Amino acid sequence: MAKSIDVSDLNIYYGDFLAVEGVNMTIRSKAVTAFIGPSGCGKSTFLRTLNRMHEVIPGARVEGKVVVSGQSLYDAAIDPVAVRRQIGMVFQRPNPFPTMSIYDNVLAGMRLNSKRLKKSDADAIVEKSLKGANLWNEVKDRLSKPGMGLSGGQQQRLCIARAIAVEPEVLLMDEPCSALDPISTSAIEDLIHELKSEYTIVIVTHNMQQAARVSDDTGFFNLKAAGQPGHLVEFNPTTKMFTNPDEESTEAYISGRFG
Amino acid sequence: MFVFLFIEGFPGLHADAGVYKPAEDFLSYVGPLVFGTVWAAVVALVIAVPFSIGVALFISHYAPSRIAAPIAYVIDLLAAVPSVVYGLWGGLALAQATKPVINWLFEHLDFIPFFAGPPSVTGRTMLTAGIVLAVMVVPIVTAISREIFAQTPRLHEEAAMALGATRWETIRLAVFPYARSGVISAVMLGLGRALGETMAVAMVLSATPVVTLNLISDTNPATIASNIASNYKEASPDRQAVLIATGLVLFAVTFLVNFAARWVIARSERSITR
Numbered sequence: 385m386a387k388s389i390d391v392s393d394l395n396i397y398y399g400d401f402l403a404v405e406g407v408n409m410t411i412r413s414k415a416v417t418a419f420i421g422p423s424g425c426g427k428s429t430f431l432r433t434l435n436r437m438h439e440v441i442p443g444a445r446v447e448g449k450v451v452v453s454g455q456s457l458y459d460a461a462i463d464p465v466a467v468r469r470q471i472g473m474v475f476q477r478p479n480p481f482p483t484m485s486i487y488d489n490v491l492a493g494m495r496l497n498s499k500r501l502k503k504s505d506a507d508a509i510v511e512k513s514l515k516g517a518n519l520w521n522e523v524k525d526r527l528s529k530p531g532m533g534l535s536g537g538q539q540q541r542l543c544i545a546r547a548i549a550v551e552p553e554v555l556l557m558d559e560p561c562s563a564l565d566p567i568s569t570s571a572i573e574d575l576i577h578e579l580k581s582e583y584t585i586v587i588v589t590h591n592m593q594q595a596a597r598v599s600d601d602t603g604f605f606n607l608k609a610a611g612q613p614g615h616l617v618e619f620n621p622t623t624k625m626f627t628n629p630d631e632e633s634t635e636a637y638i639s640g641r642f643g
Numbered sequence: 644m645f646v647f648l649f650i651e652g653f654p655g656l657h658a659d660a661g662v663y664k665p666a667e668d669f670l671s672y673v674g675p676l677v678f679g680t681v682w683a684a685v686v687a688l689v690i691a692v693p694f695s696i697g698v699a700l701f702i703s704h705y706a707p708s709r710i711a712a713p714i715a716y717v718i719d720l721l722a723a724v725p726s727v728v729y730g731l732w733g734g735l736a737l738a739q740a741t742k743p744v745i746n747w748l749f750e751h752l753d754f755i756p757f758f759a760g761p762p763s764v765t766g767r768t769m770l771t772a773g774i775v776l777a778v779m780v781v782p783i784v785t786a787i788s789r790e791i792f793a794q795t796p797r798l799h800e801e802a803a804m805a806l807g808a809t810r811w812e813t814i815r816l817a818v819f820p821y822a823r824s825g826v827i828s829a830v831m832l833g834l835g836r837a838l839g840e841t842m843a844v845a846m847v848l849s850a851t852p853v854v855t856l857n858l859i860s861d862t863n864p865a866t867i868a869s870n871i872a873s874n875y876k877e878a879s880p881d882r883q884a885v886l887i888a889t890g891l892v893l894f895a896v897t898f899l900v901n902f903a904a905r906w907v908i909a910r911s912e913r914s915i916t917r
Binding site: 435437440442465466467468469470472473475477479480481482483484492493496543546547550 | 707708796798799800801802803804805806807808809812816817820821823
């Protein structure tokens with residue numbers, strides 16, 4: 385079940401330091417939303433607040449609202465663990481569990497959610513997830529081999545398979561291609577296109593062409609000035625962002641002129 | 644060192660029967676000692692390892708740094724206490740304190756061979772010695788495990804958390820597999836200390852050459868090291884040779900243990916990389 389996310393007046397703090405200020409946006413369901421912007425402007429931080437992963441950093445907290453299909457994520461009654469089961473995440477560097485086989489890596493999330501899985505069900509989930517991540521044909525003969533033995537691009541797709549195995553509502557991707565070569569990158573981009581039909585996808589990228597290629601909506605983050613908090617400059621459909629943006633600074637960033 | 648032990652101890656391996664009193668020959672003399680050494684170390688590890696891993700995890704993953712740092716410091720301090728002090732504490736304070744425990748164990752669990760009794764009246768039992776050794780092993784195992792737990796790559800922990808793992812599940816999925824071989828080495832270092840520990844055991848146990856699993860009675864086997872320490876000064880040259888020969892055996896035992904540990908680590912790593 386893909387869901388949309390409404391963010392209103394979100395401030396993100398690390399201790400007393402305001403990292404990201406006043407974000408308002410609506411992330412559409414079954415669409416790809418990309419965040420672009422210079423390093424350190426809070427894109428990744430903001431992405432992490434969408435499944436409460438920023439809370440692993442001591443002192444991190446938010447003000448404002450994140451609402452996923454009517455349910456506020458930061459409600460006191462909401463368990464962050466439950467949030468992360470609904471909203472999966474893929475990281476910058478591929479991180480399969482090093483001691484586990486490919487098969488066990490895919491099932492890691494399932495095993496957490498429901499302790500007992502029948503062998504046939506487990507096989508079906510592994511096949512479906514790996515097919516979903518376009519990895520099945522490459523690894524079907526060596527499912528019991530360790531996940532670390534795959535190439536970087538394959539590992540990243542394994543991580544995507546692991547994330548979609550639990551059938552999350554939203555898939556967050558934090559620069560999923562930044563550690564990969566162009567061929568693996570294009571494999572992942574194709575995959576994002578396919579996953580869009582079932583999942584709401586949010587992707588952070590430094591690659592403008594990638595944002596233009598894969599996304600439906602784009603958000604541009606920037607720092608107001610050095611030392612100031614990051615903020616959302618503009619949020620619009622990708623085609624508009626890359627042809628006729630509302631803000632001058634967006635155009636400057638996209639076309640490579642700064643300041 | 645090995646050469647020294649071998650040359651000095653060799654005559655002790657087959658001296659006259661009278662030298663081995665109360666035993667008959669070298670094997671029956673050293674047998675109970677080897678058993679006592681290994682048994683004391685095993686008891687110590689059974690107590691120390693779960694405790695150490697628990698404390699290490701608490702420090703590295705649960706406690707806020709304000710609490711974690713003092714705890715880590717106190718545990719490290721335990722390593723700096725001389726073993727004589729542990730021996731005094733074990734023989735006097737702890738022996739008294741364990742007496743009610745021992746009696747309780749005997750009353751309720753005497754069907755288990757470990758607690759078959761008769762319960763000790765002095766409290767100077769193998770259980771007490773094991774606890775003292777455990778206290779000495781804990782700082783080593785805790786310090787090393789803590790370092791290794793803390794080194795777990797963030798990336799792996801985040802991978803587990805992003806799947807919706809609770810803190811404990813994250814530890815199981817990401818921390819334990821990463822830390823396993825390191826923790827095994829830590830335990831082996833601890834075992835090395837427990838096997839070779841001399842004074843604390845000598846001061847706690849009143850030794851008799853018996854082989855018994857009984858943890859709570861007055862008759863306990865000595866360990867090799869404590870036996871050497873308590874008898875070496877008064878021993879005749881023949882007897883000294885025998886004691887040195889037992890040292891040789893201790894050397895062999897620790898060597899075997901380390902060898903076994905390396906084998907275990909190598910095997911578990913092979914099963915990972917496969």
